[in-house]
Amino acid sequence: MSQTITIDPVTRLEGHGKITIQLNGEGEVEDAHFHVTQVRGFEKFAEGRPFYEMPSLMARICGICPVSHLIASARACEAIMSVRIPRTAAQLRRMLNLAQMVQSHALSFFYLASPDLLLGMESDPAARHIFGVVAAKPELGRAGIGLRRFGQHIIELLGKKRIHPGWVVPGGVTEPLEASKRDEILAMLPEAYANIQLALAAYKQIADTFRHEIEVFANFQSNYMSLINEDESIEFTVGALRVIDSSGNILEDGILADGFSDLIGEAVEPYSYTKFAYLKSLGYPAGSYRVGPLARLNIAKTMGTPLAEKELAEFKQLASGPVQSSFHYHHARLIEILYGIEKIELILADPLILDKHVRAFAGVNRLEGAGQAEAPRGTLNHHYKVDENGLITWANLVIATGQNNNAMNRGVLQAARHYVKDGKFTEGALNRVEAVIRTFDPCLSCSTHAFGQMPLVLTLLSHNGEVVDRVIR
């Protein structure tokens, strides 16, 4: 008798999703799917709106990574305007994007993932949350909260608001940086360095105890894609895309935002509202790939900052070619936080950062434009078409989670096959299946929600839909 196990909703993720595990007559896992259960409609209701409104409209997609949407959207608008923004504006945006990456990664690692990592996959679910971490490892809990505050406070200093700052606009930013704000950010750096070093040391200590998880948490060969600079250093805000295969060979290189739609197709599966991105040259699903911290560190040859450079060298020792297990997303995330802090310090050292020329003005000079950036979770592409008056006639957004979708589904299946035995599930086993998804830090609804409000319901269904077992966490 075949059965279905449902995990609905999946907890400690940004947004709403569920997992179903299909068992065959022998009680073995036959298939597993990760469903994203809501539709948002941003591409549709953008139609008819003025293009210069897009950054602030599109930033509303996500309360965690609004800055990435702001930047990708503003860059698409700048393609329509045919302008190159002032250098200082570009550097200020870069700093804003890095600050967001730091806070988002801190959220993912400390608030969402660290309860599993620091307290254990099998630990009591009632205490397996950030407050449990703070109780058990107060110094690490404080470090996580401190890093999140560091990133959020920089966003607030630059953009006036922590969430959805209106500061990034087509053409640059609305206001230059004041010296007093620069000094305030500089003063926060020592504590941020201490916090991330503490977290990196703690992670490396415990990483070995997760050998089994590393083996089965979406550990397979795949292609990878991320932005990279001409000198092959990591990049989040400008640069061009590179795609490598599972051995590290370059498949595509130098792809700018307007070439993205030639490169990438989007497939649809009936069980999820999130599309499945793939490389057109390889087809679907063979052309599936991974994006995000793991992809970025697999592709970058150098970080360009001294401390992160050392960490990258250590990270690359994890495998002979690209690092394949998604468990290592956690490690990559911490290295990127370190990079972000170092890079912010470098940007602030530039005397031109206080320059007053931070915005270019122009109207519609092209009827189509695309922009890309690295969101914390991976590559993000915004593509718009406008009429002569600049009203949007068509919009397409390809977000990181869609690009990781195939890998997440494969990862869930891989972990389910390993942990669900004889048609039985234990709490710890199902937590591990969820934890596979958490390594990707997907942004499902792209919206913040209150911590601990969603119950986790596990349902075991027989082949004809009868509820055989039900557990509410």
Add this chain to the structure above:
Amino acid sequence: MNDAVEVKTLIIDEQEVSARRGQTILEVARENGIQIPTLCSLDGLSSVGACRMCLVEIKGSNKLLPACVATVYEGMEVTTNSERLQKYRRNILELLFAERNHICSVCVSNGHCELQTLGQQHGLTHVRLPYRNPDLHVDASHERFTVDHNRCVLCTRCVRVCAEIEGAHIWDVKGRGIDSIVITDLNQPWGESACTRCGKCVQVCPTGALFDKSKVGADHPKYPDFLPFLNMMREAQ
């Protein structure tokens, strides 16, 4: 009561005040530091009493009067703030919010909007009426400005400032009742109209319906305070 007397004495909110003949309740209240909420009214423009936010109670009358157009008389007793008035004002705001598509979070006027401010001042946390969600267009044909009818409250400030101050009378209102909409020229695209590009209509618009294309991302404060000065300078000439 003798209308020939130039000075009228009356009571507003239990405060004895004096006024000149022909003054409106709103003018007298403001002169005496009594605030009455307004939306369509603007210093320097004629009053039309359209929005009904400034409704006040007059002792001896069951009818509520708009303070911006009702003139004072001797012995008048006015109440500008009561539970009944608060309720009506909230109802008016709910009707305005439900009528078109007011999405503060993504509006250029977020934080600088008179409608939003009134909503906050009146404790408007919910709109109990079903939203109409009309399908209204955006006219971005003008080289400098955009009109988004989704955010228009039909206060007609743009119509009045264009006709009375600029003297161009490009703006007007088309249709009746719920179908009313502000238009440029005889319903031509704004960019093709005889607009003088002065931008006064944008500055007096209380919401984000009229906005400057270079102002995006909620960085669009408006400065309508120039109107009384313009009038003063013209009268002096």
